[in-house]
Each structure stands twice: as structure tokens, then as C-alpha cells.
Amino acid sequence: MTVKHLFESMDYGPAPEAAGDALAWITDQGARFGHLIDGAFAAPGQTFETRNPATGEVLAEITQGTPEDVTAAVAAARRAQPKWDKLGGKGRARFLYALARLVQKHSRLLAVLETMDSGKPIREARDIDIPLVARHFYHHAGMAQLMEAELPGRTALGVCGQVIPWNFPLLMLAWKVAPALAMGNTVVLKPAEWTPLTALCFADLCQQAGLPKGVVNIVTGDSATGAAVVAAEVDKVAFTGSTDVGRKIREATAGRGIALTLELGGKSPYIVFEDADLDSAVEGLVDAIWFNGGQVCCAGSRLLVQEGVAETFHNRLRARMDKLRVGDPLDKSIDVGAIVDPVQKERIAALVDASGGWVYRAACEVPAGCYYPPTLIAGLSPADPLMQEEIFGPVLVSSTFRTPDEAVQMANNTRYGLAASVWSENINTALDVAPKLVAGVVWVNGSNMFDAAAPFGGVRESGFGREGGWEGLSAYTKPAGKRGAMAKPVAPFDGAEAEPQPVDRTAKLYIGGKQARPDGGYAQNIYDKRGKLIGQAPIANRKDVRNAVEAARGASGWAGASAHNRAQVLYYIGENLAARAEEFAAGIDRLTGGKGGKAEVAACVDRFFTYAGWADKFDGRVAQAPIRGLAVALREPCGVIGALCPDEMPLLGLVSLVAPAIALGNRVVAVASEPFPLAATDFTSVLETSDVPGGVVNILTGPQVDLAPVLAAHLDVDAVWSFSPRVDAAKVERASAGNLKRTWIQTTARDWQGAAGEGRAFLEAATEVKTVWVPYGA
Ligand code: NAI
Secondary structure, eight states: OOHHHHHHHOOOOOOBOOOHHHHHHHHHTTTEEOOEETTEEOOOOSEEEEEOTTTOOEEEEEEOOOHHHHHHHHHHHHHHHHHHHHTHHHHHHHHHHHHHHHHHHTHHHHHHHHHHHHOOOHHHIIIIIHHHHHHHHHHHHHHHHHHHHHSTTEEEOSEEEEEOOSSSHHHHHHHHHHHHHHTTOEEEEEOOTTOOHHHHHHHHHHHHTTOOTTSEEEOOOSHHHHHHHHHSSOSEEEEESOHHHHHHHHHHHTTSOOEEEEEOOOOOEEEEOTTSOHHHHHHHHHHHHHGGGGOOTTOOOEEEEEHHHHHHHHHHHHHHHHHOOBSOTTBTTOSBOOOSOHHHHHHHHHHHHTOOSEEEEOOSOOOSSSOOOOEEEEOOOTTSHHHHSOOOSSEEEEEEESSHHHHHHHHTOSSOOSEEEEEOSOHHHHHHHGGGSOOSEEEESOOOOOOTTSOBOOSGGGEEOOBSHHHHHGGGEEESSOOOOBOOOOOOOOOOSSSOOOOOOBOOEEETTEEEOOTTOOEEEEEOTTSOEEEEEEOOOHHHHHHHHHHHHHTTHHHHSOHHHHHHHHHHHHHHHHHTHHHHHHHHHHHHSSSOHHHHHHHHHHHHHHHHHHHTTOOOEEEOOSSSSEEEEEEEEOSEEEEEOOSSSHHHHHHHHHHHHHHTTOEEEEEOOSSOTHHHHHHHHHHHTTTOOTTSEEEEOSOHHHHHHHHHHOTTOOEEEEOOSSSOHHHHHHHTTTTTOEEEEOOBGGGTSGGGGSSHHHHHHTEEEEEEEEOOOO
16 A cells, blocks of 8 residues: 555544643633633623534633723723833833743643634644744733833833734734733733633733733623723723724724724735746635634735636635635644634625625535635625625635736725735736735735734724834833923914905915915915914815815825935925025014024924935834744835824924925825914925925815814825814814724824924824735745
């Protein structure tokens, strides 16, 4: 008998992992769990069951957290925070290291528990989830150790409320808890209702590690408990889950002045070019869409394959699908486990059954119960709901393209922007396409690679904020020191309307590089301190906002201009402003009735030089991931930024926002200082003579209270910055939920005047991190 014969004829023999230890741990805990609050497990309250989706068996009773439970947990976290912070990074590092070691020591228990509670194959829990959890705690033990030296001037936010999903229960916990603790925060975490067990086991590990009480609190329960965590008096909310819930959380946190990061859904493209290594691309696709049964936010769920190889690729893919082994998740040879819950299976089935495409279900054996066959659907129109919506199951949709341009266009035809894969043996094709994909993570000839050192997160409706690496830490720290007082709105000077005054000029809006009359045709008188009319400023309305945004969208070439070229333009603006410094200084003094015009103009010139300096230097880093390849964390412009300028220092307020934004390739729609708008309209003449392409900077004047919500709700605006004391942060943040745009609301004078008014905070707000994984080395 030959080996070949053996391979072909041998029956499959199951190789199940033993569940005994995990079941014993559950029994030891009484199989009824209360919350971890203030360092101890509370008595169970009203409970619900958590089941093993593969067998339907009840694993344990879990407490449904009430708002009172959440309040108690937040209070415990609040009490614990100052001491935890004072322990210093080096003190905290020891605890994070201890947690990493304990996760490693108990990795088998954790992996089995995870598999039993979620239905994911043990191979994945054992080889991917749990090792990454340990890696995350190790990496962040290092971050804590280095914090004082490497992040001077940064401090903890306070208490973080964290809500996580069921697809990577312990890994998502690690992504949230490790950086928070490292930076001196305390946490209240709510695991998903279907998969609470590993979080509770982690609670046990926290006790074993001797973590001070109240530093980690775990409250179990459903969406109502999650909503209570979001509503509680926390300093930050971190959420991973569906885009719909993310939107609700954006609305619920609007105007509260707390930090927020959202890691939401995706419909990530998986692009196969005809010069790809097709067999590798098929294997990569197995990883992309059948990893965790497709229940992965960044699953490569949209296959785009080049027409010339589509038939071959589909044939090989179907053959591979037929060989996938679906079944008992505890079996070490299983490729696709159980769906997390029957509800989710029904949801997947309903979506596929309603599909109008050609459906191919893998010919492999699929056991009865909570399982769903690997499925391929082709022949759908790009607008089909299955092409646009997350299915969150082992279902791949496929379409073909002809040219790289078409591939990019199809890949980006989605409201999401979490991840993308590009497959080509031609380095030119792969590295030409990668930068054009609108996604927070791009894998070249790979998929689903993660690491604690590599930032992960999305753009567009996939959310905002990053997890992992130095970039992820900024979501868990803030500048140290007291913040300045809230700036108060400055009243414009009054004038006697009746008294005829010689009109200096009537300013216009500046849209698409041209002076534009306001749509409504109205303007307002602007007076000096003595009540003399200086001029008139146009009153922009929502139509003007739309025109300005359209012009800004149209100027997308600016993002592609080289950083060197953008720097030249910024230097040129600075130079032209310097040449007219006296005139501008006098204008500002007359407008504001002050004497600071000269210094203000000098500061503006300086800002342009600073950001010209930064334009080609804020460029990202290479992350040291412990797998073959490089994770390159690049800084990309956000896109179109709506900027609401402060009242005071009308030119410096504008320049402080516009200069960093355009230096890094964004386009701006700025709404000028409301009491002193003519400083901005005067400034347009400098822009006109400084080679700034039309549409890169657009300037509106008028009532900020009316214009801000329009900008915040506009689906073609990617970020809104408000430094205006007039703008209602709650309104802006609530309106921003539509396309989940990033918001940056600052209302203290300190944030933009003086040294605090320039630098990294602005550059970070002006960019998104895009992590590109490229093969490198042996
Ligand atoms: P979900 O977004 O409803 O749940 C995620 C977490 O948020 C859970 O802990 C849940 O209890 C909590 N939650 C739910 N409503 C909340 C609220 N109003 N306020 C605060 N917390 C709340 O996701 P679900 O229902 O489990 O899955 C539905 C769909 O969401 C999936 O089919 C999938 O498309 C998507 N999803 C995406 C994930 C991702 O990683 N991007 C993860 C899980 C689900």
C-alpha cells in the first residue's frame, strides 16, 4: 500500500479536543455567573442561558446586567482609576505582563471555552485567537513600560466603557482592555450575550494576577446592558459591532465631550488579478471568507476576479469549497464550525434564499443543526443588497472586472471601508492598486492578518479610530494638564444702520477657486469698534455648503499631489501673506478692535511654514509584526474636512485649521469666524495668488449655527472640525452619524492659540491610518 493510496482511501477520523477542563471550570464557578465588579464576582442576578451552538447544550447561566449594575461597575472603575494611574507605566506593565503569562498558561482552557461558546473551530481559537490575545497583552505591557519615556505629555482618559461582539470574544476583549490598562485607564467591559464565557474566565485571571480591584470590571448582558454602559458616566466608549448599533452609539454619545472609537462592519473586496498565483489566491480566499465561518468584520466577502481567469478561478474555488470540512468545532481537523446562534443562521439563510444570483453550495457534508454550508453567489448586480450588505456568514459574492481601474472602482463601490485584499504576482499592479483602495487595512497577497503592533480599523461607515500599535494608543490617552476654559462667543460690533456709510467693499464666498455670490443673495454689515461700517460679508446657506463640498470633492487631485508639491504651495501662501503682512494686520485690528493684528499675521505665516515643514514628514511607520511581511502604517488624508473657525483671532483661527488639513492632502470647506468674517474673505486673495488649486480651500461666511449641521450631515464630507464656541457639539455629532464621519470638537481657546494650536494633534486629526501588509523577506 502506498502513501498516495492511503491518502486517497483512508476514512476521515475525528480528532476532538477534550472539553473536560473547560466544563470543569464552568462547574467550579457554579455554572451561574454574576458580574466582576470591584475585584469580586457579584452574586448572580436575573440570568439567561449561554449555549454551545454546535450542540445546543446549555453551558452556563449568565447575569443580565441592569443599569444599577453598570453604575456600580463604573463607580468601582472610577474609584480605582487614580491609583492605577499613579502606579505609573512601569508598575502597570507588570500586571499586563502577568495577564499575558496567565493567558498563555491557560491557553488550552481559553481556546476550548471559546470554541464551545462561539462555535468557531478549535484550530482557529487555539492557533489564532488565543495566541493573539497573549501577544496583545505582551505588546501593551511594553507600551505601559515605555509610556512615560515615549508619550510625554499624554495621560489616561479615565474610565472606559467597552462593548464587544461575539465573533472574537476574547480577542476583542484584549484589543480593548490591554491598551486601556496600559495607558492608566480603568474599564467596564460588556461582552456579547452569546459569548460571555471567556470574558468571565479572563475576570478569573485578573483575580489570579492580583490586579487591583476595580481596574477591570465585567458586566454581562444584552443590548440593553450595552446601552447602559454607553449611557453611563464614562470618559470613553469603545465599540466593536454592527454599523447600525455604531450609529446609535454615535448619537447616544453626541455632545457629551467623551472619546469614542467605533470598529464596525465591512464588505471587504478580495481582488484577484489574472497574473495572481491562482492556487494561493484560492487558499487565501478560504482564509478570507471561511475563517470563523465568515463571521469576521473584515472578511473578504466580495470576490472580484479578472475576467480572463474567472472561469478557472471559480472552478478551482468550487473544488476547494467541496473539500472544506464543516462540523464539530472541537474537532481539530474542522475548517468551518457552527454559526454562533440559530438566530444568526436563520438570518444568513434568509439573505441567501432571497438572492437573485446563481447560488453554489459546497458539496461537502454539512451536519444538521446550527451549520451553514460554504456558499458562493455570482451574477448579482453591483447594487444588489447581497453585494452591499454584510451577510456575516460563510457566504461569498463574486463578480468580474476587466481592468485595474474597473477593479478599483468596483472595490470602492461600498459604504464601508474596513479592509481589502489584492492578489497579483506583479508588484507593479499590486502596489499601484493598494493605495487606491478606500480601506483602513490592505493585504497584498494575503488576508486576515492581524497583529498587536499593526493598527486596525476602518474608514467611511466602517467606523473610526484604530486598535493596535502606537496609533491605537492615542484613543486611550489625552494631553496632560488642565484644559483651558470654554471660549465664549464674541459679539460682533454694532453699527448704526441708518447712518449712511461709505461701503469699502462687498465680500464674496470663495468656492472652487472663485469668488462666488451667496445663493440667497444676502449679506450682513460688518462694523468696527466705533460702529463704522467696514464692509459686508455674504450669508451662506445650505446650497452654498453643497456647492463648496462639491468643489472640494472635485479637487481630489490634491490628495495625489506629492507632499513636496503641497509643501511648496504652503510656503508660497506663507510668503505671499508675509508680503502683505501690514495690510492684513491693519485689517484685523480694525475688525477686532484690538492691537494684535501684527502678531496674528506673523503667527499665521509661521503656521504655513510649520505645516509646509510637516507636509512630507508625517508619513507613518513600519510595524514589526511577528509574521512574514511588513505592516506599513501609512497616513492618508481624511478627504473633505468641514472646518468651523473660532470667533477670536479670525485669521489665525482659519489658518490653524486650514494649513494642517491641506498640508496633508485634504480639501477644506471652512466657515469663517462669525463676528469677524472679513479676515477670511480678504485672505482668499492670497490663496488666489499662491497656486492653490481651485476647490482645495473653500471659504464660507454666515451663521455657523445653521451651517454646521448641514456640513455635519453632508454625506460627501469626511470629517468635521469645530473650534467655534457657537456650535452645538451635540447637534454636530448627532448629524455626523449619517455617514459616521469623524468629528473633532474643541471649544477652548487653548486648543488653537499659541503652541497648542499646531502640531501632531492637528496632523493626526487630518489623517487616517491605512495599514498595508506586504510580503517581505523569506
Ligand atoms: P451588535 O452590533 O448588535 O452587537 C455587538 C455588541 O453590541 C453586543 O455586545 C451587543 O450586546 C451590543 N449592543 C447591541 N445594541 C446595543 C446598543 N444599542 N448599545 C450598546 N450596545 C449594544 O451585533 P449583533 O446583533 O450581535 O450582530 C448583528 C450583525 O452585526 C451581524 O450579523 C453582523 O453583520 C454585524 N456584526 C459586526 C461585527 C464586527 O466586528 N464588525 C461584530 C458583530 C456583528
